[in-house]
Amino acid sequence: MLAVSKSPNKMKIVFDSVDKNFGLITALSNISFTVDQGEFVFIVGHSGAGKSTIIKLLLNQIKPSRGQITVDGTDLSLGTKNEIDLIRRQIGVIFQDYQLIMDKSIEENIALSLDIIKYPRSKISTKIDEVIKLVDLNSRRYLFPAQLSGGELQRAALARALAIEPKIILADEPTGNLDVENSWNLVKLLKNINEKNKTTIIMTTHNQEIVDSLDRRRIEIKDGQIVKDFTPGTTPKAAPVKKNTSSTKNDTH
Amino acid sequence: MTPTKTAWHHIRRSPIQSLTALFLMTFSFILISAFVVVNSGLSQILNYFETKPEITIFIKDGVDQISIDNLKKEITNFPNIKEVKFISKDKALEIYKQQNKDNPMLTEMVTASILPASIEVTVSDPKTLDQIYQNYATKTDIVDEIIYQKDVIESLLDWTNAIRRGGLVITIVIIAISFISIVSIIGMKTTNRKDEIKISRLLGASKFYVKKPFLLEGIFYGLLGSFIGSILVFITLYFSRNSVNSFFQPVNFVSGDLSFFSLIIFIELIFGCLIGLLASWIGVKRYIKF
Numbered sequence: 001m002l003a004v005s006k007s008p009n010k011m012k013i014v015f016d017s018v019d020k021n022f023g024l025i026t027a028l029s030n031i032s033f034t035v036d037q038g039e040f041v042f043i044v045g046h047s048g049a050g051k052s053t054i055i056k057l058l059l060n061q062i063k064p065s066r067g068q069i070t071v072d073g074t075d076l077s078l079g080t081k082n083e084i085d086l087i088r089r090q091i092g093v094i095f096q097d098y099q100l101i102m103d104k105s106i107e108e109n110i111a112l113s114l115d116i117i118k119y120p121r122s123k124i125s126t127k128i129d130e131v132i133k134l135v136d137l138n139s140r141r142y143l144f145p146a147q148l149s150g151g152e153l154q155r156a157a158l159a160r161a162l163a164i165e166p167k168i169i170l171a172d173e174p175t176g177n178l179d180v181e182n183s184w185n186l187v188k189l190l191k192n193i194n195e196k197n198k199t200t201i202i203m204t205t206h207n208q209e210i211v212d213s214l215d216r217r218r219i220e221i222k223d224g225q226i227v228k229d230f231t232p233g234t235t236p237k238a239a240p241v242k243k244n245t246s247s248t249k250n251d252t253h
Numbered sequence: 254m255t256p257t258k259t260a261w262h263h264i265r266r267s268p269i270q271s272l273t274a275l276f277l278m279t280f281s282f283i284l285i286s287a288f289v290v291v292n293s294g295l296s297q298i299l300n301y302f303e304t305k306p307e308i309t310i311f312i313k314d315g316v317d318q319i320s321i322d323n324l325k326k327e328i329t330n331f332p333n334i335k336e337v338k339f340i341s342k343d344k345a346l347e348i349y350k351q352q353n354k355d356n357p358m359l360t361e362m363v364t365a366s367i368l369p370a371s372i373e374v375t376v377s378d379p380k381t382l383d384q385i386y387q388n389y390a391t392k393t394d395i396v397d398e399i400i401y402q403k404d405v406i407e408s409l410l411d412w413t414n415a416i417r418r419g420g421l422v423i424t425i426v427i428i429a430i431s432f433i434s435i436v437s438i439i440g441m442k443t444t445n446r447k448d449e450i451k452i453s454r455l456l457g458a459s460k461f462y463v464k465k466p467f468l469l470e471g472i473f474y475g476l477l478g479s480f481i482g483s484i485l486v487f488i489t490l491y492f493s494r495n496s497v498n499s500f501f502q503p504v505n506f507v508s509g510d511l512s513f514f515s516l517i518i519f520i521e522l523i524f525g526c527l528i529g530l531l532a533s534w535i536g537v538k539r540y541i542k543f
Contacts, residue, residue: 059455081460089457101449103266115255116458164456 011037011072011090011167011200013058018067020053020224027053028224031067037167038198040191042211045221051204052096054221055172058202059093060084071168089117092161092199096173098153100145106156107132107141113160131159135189151182158186162193169193171203175210183210256462260469263442271474274438278478278529279485281424281431282521286486288420289517294506295413301504302409308382308401311369316395324395325372331385333378340371369397379406432532435474439467439536450541460541467537468530475529476522483521487514 013035020028028050035041043051056062057069060076069076072090074083093099100109107128114124132141135155140148148156154174161169171190175183187203187210194201205211211218220228264271310328312321321339328337340348345368353359376382382401389396443450450463490497491514494507508514 061455085457085459087457088455091457093455099452099455101452103262104449112453113456116453116456116462121255160456 012070013168013200013202014068014070015054015057016068016070018057018064018069020050020057020062021065026224028057028064031221031224031226033219033226033229035200035202037200038194040194040201040214040216041203042214042216042218043202043204043221044206044208044211044218045204046206049206049221050224051206051221052172053224055093055170055202055204058170059088059091089164090167092164092166092169094154094157094161094169094171094174096176098145098157100153100156100160102145105142105144106137106148106159109145109156110160110163113164117164119164127163131163134162135159150177151179154178154182154186158189165197166199168200168202171201173204173206175205175207183207187214256465256469259466260473263446263466263470264473267442267445270438270442271470274435274474275478275481277431277434278474278525279482281427282479282482282525283486284427284482285424285479285521285524286483286517288424289521290486290490290507291420292417293508293513294501294504295416297506297508298501298504299406299409299413302406308374308376308385308399310372310374310385310389310399311397312371313393313395313397314369316370320395321370321372324389328372328374328385331376331381333376333381334374335377336373336375338373338375340373342366342368342370345370428528431478432528435471435529435532436536436539439471439533440539442470443467443537443540447540464534464537464541468533471529471531471533471536472526473529475525475527475532478529479521479525480518483518487518 015031015033018028018031019026031050031054043054045051053062057064057076058071060079063077071087074087076084076087079087100106101112104112110128110131111124114127115121119127128141132138135158137152137155137159140152140156145153145156154177158174169190174186174190178186190201190203191214193199215232217231218228219226310324312324325337325339328334342365346363346365349363349368350360374382374385376385386399386401390399453463454460490507491509491511494509497507498505500506
């Protein structure tokens, strides 16, 4: 059985006054935004601005120091392990450093993600064929990550993310290690998936050219704070004012 | 990729560690199987003496048949009596002649009058022998002498218990070594695969999902090790049982009963499986905390 959302097709993401501190360093401060199902959102900012921290918080790899993050109505800080696992099974992730398992072939890496979401075993092979074809990696499917180029690895990571038919795709600097052509191809692919499947896409990047090429919502982060949250063609929202509330959770190092 | 395939993948990717774990398990089960067989053989020897416990009460010359019959009746009333047999002087001579038929010199010189009549008592519980001895040792008017293998059984029991205790200690130590080794090997493999585990968890795998291949790996070592170890010992013993048994004659030290071997192998397989599972569970638990 595949992972089932509490509200089918509506995986709303809410960040409410989120702070994240690493010891004395403030990585994120008073971050509030909402992403509805089917949105394509860029999170933009320089290196160290806090973009990847947002992705890590969304995956519950780290916990907020203050504030609340909910996905599909579940507070990630309070959700049970089982609830967190179910949410993760509906999120396809493309990491900047690919995070592919090195001693498994590309096909096996994709098969693993399908097995985790309990995709029917008899259909795994067909599904792999489908996504491998979509990212144009057919000739590389039996190779191991060490045998692939950066662009191919990023496509393999994308194939793994797409295979589980996610409600949300988190792409953390997916173009960071790619050449111009591969970067554009990846962005086009994500755009198509968003339009065709209404999959929520949250993509962090510091590549302004890519962001400008699409008229999509962008949340600009600077020094851990949202400085702009707008969709081109609309009036930019004012940055949220920091609430004067005390810390509710312990910092995670 | 199923957990079984992943477990097999882990085994193949670190063959030296896998072989070490398998060798230790096999070695442990060779010792366990050998201990089981020796223990069973010792039980056979002890059983042989315990089920043939006899006491011989030699009757004084001149005691009349009525007194002897009364004595027989009294003995029959003791608990755990299997057989009470009167051996007359003539019967004693017959037995003596039979035992020494190859030595005519010995038989020619002996007549029935110099051999004492006796009552041979067989019991099912050796403790009864003591009771009979205590009861009749003082009745010197009828009883000339009482002989029984108390010392033989006691010394045999001492030896058997010592061997059993020693065997048990050695087996426990070896099992402990194998157990700790599997805990360490699975622990090392878990550490080596921490990135894979981390990635799987981020993809939504439950803790049990990531632990399962390691647990299966432990079960694999336990099952295969116990199978190879027990089969090696039992095949060797099955085909050499005749020579072993001839050494311990008339006791059947090694059983030729295939159902006995099958039962022991089956029990060892379950035991091996449990050891492997428990060891890998502890190994994985120590490292997969997230």
